[in-house]
Amino acid sequence: MSLSDYLEKLPGTTFKRLYQQPSTAFAIFRRMLPHLAKTFVMAMLYMPTPFLISDLEIWVKPTSKRQKDQALATLRSLHIIQSAGPQSMTLTTNFRNSLRLALEGGGDHHSFGVPSTLPVPSDVDLAFLDRYARKKWDDILHYVVNSVEYSDMRDKDTSGGGPKASVKELLIAGRLVEKRSVATISITQAGFTFLLQEANSQVWTLLLLWLEAADAAGERAGMDSVDMLSFLFLLASLELGRGYSTDALPEPRRNMLPYLVDFGLIYIPPHDHQQYFPTRLATTLTSSESSLRSVSAGFLAASEGGISDAGDKNAIILETNFRVYAYTSSPLQIAVLALFCELKMRFRELVSGKLSRQSIRKAVDMGITSDQIISYLATHAHEQMHRLAAAQKKPLLPPVIVDQIRLWQLDTERMSVCPGFLFKDFESVREYEDMANFAGEIGVLKWRNDRKGMFFASKVEQIKDFMKNRRKAEQ
Amino acid sequence: MNRIDASDHYEVTATGQTPSLLTIILDTNPRAWQALGPTLSISAALANILVFVNAHLAFGNDNQVAILAAHSHRAVWLYPKPPSSDSNSSKNALSSFKKKAGVGGDGDVEMTGVNGNGNSHKNTAAPLGTSANKYPQFAAIESSILSSLQSLIAETDAADIPLHDPRRRRPHHGPVLHQQNRPLLRAREALLDRPQRQHHRQQQQQQRQRRRRRRRSSRRPTSPDPARPHPRPLRLRLGTRPVHRHHERRLRRLARPHPYRHPLPLPHASPTFLQQAAFITGGSYVSASLNPRGLLTYLMLGFLPDAEARAHLLQATQDRVDFRAACFCHRDVVDTGFVCSVCLSIFCEVPPGDAGCLTCGTKLALGNYGNKPAVVPRKKKKKKRVNGVSGREETGSATGTPRTLKAFTLEVELGGWQHVVLDRLRCRIRHRG
Numbered sequence: 005m006s007l008s009d010y011l012e013k014l015p016g017t018t019f020k021r022l023y024q025q026p027s028t029a030f031a032i033f034r035r036m037l038p039h040l041a042k043t044f045v046m047a048m049l050y051m052p053t054p055f056l057i058s059d060l061e062i063w064v065k066p067t068s069k070r071q072k073d074q075a076l077a078t079l080r081s082l083h084i085i086q087s088a089g090p091q092s093m094t095l096t097t098n099f100r101n102s103l104r105l106a107l108e109g110g111g112d113h114h115s116f117g118v119p120s121t122l123p124v125p126s127d128v129d130l131a132f133l134d135r136y137a138r139k140k141w142d143d144i145l146h147y148v149v150n151s152v153e154y155s156d157m158r159d160k161d162t163s164g165g166g167p168k169a170s171v172k173e174l175l176i177a178g179r180l181v182e183k184r185s186v187a188t189i190s191i192t193q194a195g196f197t198f199l200l201q202e203a204n205s206q207v208w209t210l211l212l213l214w215l216e217a218a219d220a221a222g223e224r225a226g227m228d229s230v231d232m233l234s235f236l237f238l239l240a241s242l243e244l245g246r247g248y249s250t251d252a253l254p255e256p257r258r259n260m261l262p263y264l265v266d267f268g269l270i271y272i273p274p275h276d277h278q279q280y281f282p283t284r285l286a287t288t289l290t291s292s293e294s295s296l297r298s299v300s301a302g303f304l305a306a307s308e309g310g311i312s313d314a315g316d317k318n319a320i321i322l323e324t325n326f327r328v329y330a331y332t333s334s335p336l337q338i339a340v341l342a343l344f345c346e347l348k349m350r351f352r353e354l355v356s357g358k359l360s361r362q363s364i365r366k367a368v369d370m371g372i373t374s375d376q377i378i379s380y381l382a383t384h385a386h387e388q389m390h391r392l393a394a395a396q397k398k399p400l401l402p403p404v405i406v407d408q409i410r411l412w413q414l415d416t417e418r419m420s421v422c423p424g425f426l427f428k429d430f431e432s433v434r435e436y437e438d439m440a441n442f443a444g445e446i447g448v449l450k451w452r453n454d455r456k457g458m459f460f461a462s463k464v465e466q467i468k469d470f471m472k473n474r475r476k477a478e479q
Numbered sequence: 480m481n482r483i484d485a486s487d488h489y490e491v492t493a494t495g496q497t498p499s500l501l502t503i504i505l506d507t508n509p510r511a512w513q514a515l516g517p518t519l520s521i522s523a524a525l526a527n528i529l530v531f532v533n534a535h536l537a538f539g540n541d542n543q544v545a546i547l548a549a550h551s552h553r554a555v556w557l558y559p560k561p562p563s564s565d566s567n568s569s570k571n572a573l574s575s576f577k578k579k580a581g582v583g584g585d586g587d588v589e590m591t592g593v594n595g596n597g598n599s600h601k602n603t604a605a606p607l608g609t610s611a612n613k614y615p616q617f618a619a620i621e622s623s624i625l626s627s628l629q630s631l632i633a634e635t636d637a638a639d640i641p642l643h644d645p646r647r648r649r650p651h652h653g654p655v656l657h658q659q660n661r662p663l664l665r666a667r668e669a670l671l672d673r674p675q676r677q678h679h680r681q682q683q684q685q686q687r688q689r690r691r692r693r694r695r696s697s698r699r700p701t702s703p704d705p706a707r708p709h710p711r712p713l714r715l716r717l718g719t720r721p722v723h724r725h726h727e728r729r730l731r732r733l734a735r736p737h738p739y740r741h742p743l744p745l746p747h748a749s750p751t752f753l754q755q756a757a758f759i760t761g762g763s764y765v766s767a768s769l770n771p772r773g774l775l776t777y778l779m780l781g782f783l784p785d786a787e788a789r790a791h792l793l794q795a796t797q798d799r800v801d802f803r804a805a806c807f808c809h810r811d812v813v814d815t816g817f818v819c820s821v822c823l824s825i826f827c828e829v830p831p832g833d834a835g836c837l838t839c840g841t842k843l844a845l846g847n848y849g850n851k852p853a854v855v856p857r858k859k860k861k862k863k864r865v866n867g868v869s870g871r872e873e874t875g876s877a878t879g880t881p882r883t884l885k886a887f888t889l890e891v892e893l894g895g896w897q898h899v900v901l902d903r904l905r906c907r908i909r910h911r912g
Contacts, residue, residue, distance in 0.1 A: 039538070043783065064793070
């Protein structure tokens with residue numbers, strides 16, 4: 005489950021509460037919105053009057069209607085805009101005020117963290133925090149990877165360390181791994197999805213599991229998932245390497261700290277519990293997924309050891325002859341690669357292997373989908389692949405390989421499952437066409453059959469609204 | 480099995496936002512701001528600009544910003560700090576170009592940071608940076624800009640501010656580049672000195688290739704090189720000083736693939752060359768003279784969208800571009816002028832006596848002076864006949880729209896002054912014979 009899925013399920017009142025904090029409004033703006041939507045929000049932010057839809061239509065090029073509709077759909081689903089009349093819209097009050105506060109500074113909300121006035125311990129510096137976060141996070145990933153039967157590193161499990169029991173429970177509760185017997189655990193399909201994501205999404209997946217667990221526990225645990233989410237966004241806006249005061253935090257948030265320490269998001273010096281240090285895992289929470297891979301961040305990650313590993317990011321070269329080269333020496337990444345790739349050779353900083361029908365089928369049998377493999381290859385593609393793709397205007401991964409991986413999967417599996425809603429029995433052909441076209445425009449249409457007059461969409465809320473408006477307009 | 484056919488390809492392209500670099504050149508000439516005083520004070524404008532900068536940074540973690548001040552007698556970096564001062568804020572990976580910012584020793588003002596701001600920065604950064612109500616990055620930028628600007632103002636004394644009326648006609652002094660506008664040029668040079676400069680050629684080459692390819696094959700959207708942040712220079716100018724000097728040098732600089740985008744908060748001087756620059760580079764030029772107080776709205780609506788967003792948005796364009804040129808002798812914007820047929824310098828009047836062309840020294844005959852000035856001839860285009868009716872003839876009138884002016888070519892005969900209507904000179908000048 006991704007963050008956007010989680011947020012979309014929240015009711016409007018929750019958003020109102022979330023947006024009271026400038027840091028939250030700011031984080032959601034940065035992390036959740038497509039680029040065009042950000043532009044719209046900024047244009048409306050200081051506009052004294054509601055923004056007329058007709059003006060928006062003039063502003064956006066006619067060829068980009070689809071992108072515009074999708075941007076507006078996202079904004080609506082996150083309760084950032086509301087209609088202020090039949091043909092105009094505004095930002096919701098809380099969001100507007102909070103975002104303005106975030107940009108201007110000022111106010112007395114303390115939502116960007118209260119820095120600690122205590123001296124920073126001498127051993128805490130950026131490199132230390134990075135090492136610390138990486139160790140914690142790798143422990144968690146190793147725990148998941150080690151449960152793979154094919155992994156050749158099972159003995160690592162006994163070498164001590166590993167994540168805390170609470171994290172293990174969370175992984176099991178989230179069905180990332182399953183307990184087969186008392187001692188052995190095994191990875192599930194969700195676990196594979198988790199492994200193949202990039203670090204930032206992995207952190208969010210785990211945090212959302214935690215939020216859901218807290219929701220399920222309810223008041224008993226004294227945790228409120230909305231407040232927790234708000235605190236996570238706050239963490240994301242903190243400055244790396246600076247100490248923040250734990251005393252300034254309200255009680256429920258202070259209770260969250262031990263968990264966050266277990267995840268490696270923050271560091272609390274053992275002898276000094278009055279300040280906490282956010283790690284890179286926390287401060288990059290609201291970076292958009294792809295911007296983590298951008299030049300400067302990539303360089304930083306490479307030179308400073310980044311979140312997970314210098315070699316763990318952007319290290320895979322995929323050739324059109326199905327060969328895979330990965331510049332890495334991290335056992336973790338090699339283990340992940342071995343899930344869907346026949347590894348042939350291993351050198352000091354390089355492993356090479358080949359994608360083959362057998363290796364992909366083996367992965368598919370374990371429950372990995374071709375989409376996961378492709379997205380893993382794409383997110384970890386070597387800088388050189390990006391450069392080449394940009395220079396030659398070609399797709400990032402060779403289309404031949406991408407197609408072939410999908411075909412190999414289709415050999416075994418001829419259905420893809422997508423939860424959603426079937427629309428049928430329309431009153432007229434026009435109604436059907438309007439609705440189906442609308443669904444296509446906002447990007448939720450999965451399948452349509454004009455002859456039968458049916459279509460299938462993955463989300464229903466906005467179609468409902470559209471239906472209502474349409475009915476109203478007809479009457 | 481009908482999903483397996485050759486027609487359905489899945490293309491995996493790199494997604495995500497290209498980081499962009501916003502550069503603001505702020506005219507900090509005290510006289511200009513004094514003239515603006517009642518409508519828009521510098522502090523109000525600065526507050527607006529800071530919000531705008533923050534909004535730009537909020538778009539993505541990798542967005543960067545650089546702010547320069549074009550002062551009355553020199554140009555300084557406001558953000559990021561030059562290496563001489565506190566290097567605390569060099570988180571932006573811009574430190575490499577800061578060194579280069581001081582290049583150029585032709586007796587010109589060196590681009591440096593404001594002196595002595597190391598201390599003041601430390602003092603102000605501490606309280607601002609520790610605020611719990613402000614995003615740390617924003618606080619750092621704000622304190623840096625404010626402290627640099629404060630010390631810049633403190634260092635400026637009356638001697639630095641030119642007293643003469645800039646509109647006064649100056650006597651002939653030949654086409655020597657005038658010192659007064661150096662700060663602006665210096666700022667722009669520094670701007671182009673940033674890390675992209677070394678990639679500039681590469682980029683241009685790529686663009687040329689792209690263009691060629693586009694012509695050859697079907698139009699494909701050109702995606703920016705993801706490895707480089709996108710430069711987006713933004714000139715924020717007050718219109719109290721005419722900037723007509725050595726425009727050709729500036730325009731040459733502009734013949735680069737980046738759009739320049741200029742808002743202009745004051746209507747005092749005609750912003751001829753800013754308009755031209757924006758037009759040539761495909762940037763946008765917005766005049767905020769109608770309502771200077773609404774500066775933030777102008778900025779947010781017109782200048783925040785970066786290259787990625789602009790692919791989907793219509794840009795504010797100018798309905799009229801002033802294409803007149805400035806003469807080389809008085810730096811006045813002239814409608815008609817004399818063009819040296821050897822070096823193509825423009826003069827508002829034929830240099831007195833036997834001086835000849837002031838630029839190249841060639842003695843030129845006045846030729847058929849007194850006739851009507853040459854209306855620049857236009858190349859005849861072959862119109863396709865549509866349904867037997869020829870396309871509408873474009874009028875060659877003086878009020879022709881800017882876009883059609885591209886077709887003009889001025890043919891110059893060697894050995895004489897050419898008396899030319901200059902506002903239609905948006906064209907290549909070609910020697911004949």
